[in-house]
């Protein structure tokens with residue numbers, strides 16, 4: 001079986017929407033410092049583009065968790081592959097994700113990070129697939145809601161492929 005990628009959200013639309021969300025975040029955190037946590041690997045493209053457009057002082061940290069492996073459905077078991085370098089105590093923390101699907105990854109992550117006593121803990125996601133939700137997640141900043149389709153590009157992969165596409169595409173499978 002081979003796969004074909006069909007464009008769902010263009011590079012231009014993503015760029016424009018990230019600017020809008022970055023403006024909102026900059027307004028909401030005016031007078032504060034923002035500690036942004038990127039969930040690797042998928043969140044890295046979004047984190048770079050978003051953080052460049054935020055106008056309050058920003059610090060960055062990275063965490064790697066895995067639940068999908070090379071599959072198209074979450075295993076339900078979330079593993080920490082790399083923990084944060086810095087403590088979160090007293091910081092205004094924004095988690096930056098590429099996608100919320102079942103919500104299992106973020107549900108697990110938010111529980112762990114809350115226990116580290118940040119001053120605030122919010123979530124910013126590039127994509128949200130609300131139809132797929134199993135775990136309830138409160139998202140403060142979302143760029144796009146998408147239907148229940150497996151997507152790639154802008155950091156998102158299928159079996160580690162297509163992360164570097166500059167747009168979001170849907171994977172169509174062919175014989």
Ligand SMILES: O=P(O)(O)OC[C@H]1O[C@H](OP(=O)(O)OP(=O)(O)O)[C@H](O)[C@@H]1O
Pocket residue numbers: 039040041042043065066067068069074097098099100101102103104105106156157
């Ligand atoms: O809401 P969920 O159903 O939990 O799915 C969302 C998670 O799945 C993907 O991560 P993945 O485990 O594929 O790792 P990756 O970012 O390294 O590709 C994505 O980056 C989210 O972290």
Ligand code: HPA
Pocket residue numbers: 068099101149150151152156157158
């Ligand atoms: O639609 C998706 N694409 C890539 N990775 C994902 N992880 C959760 N959902 C997705």
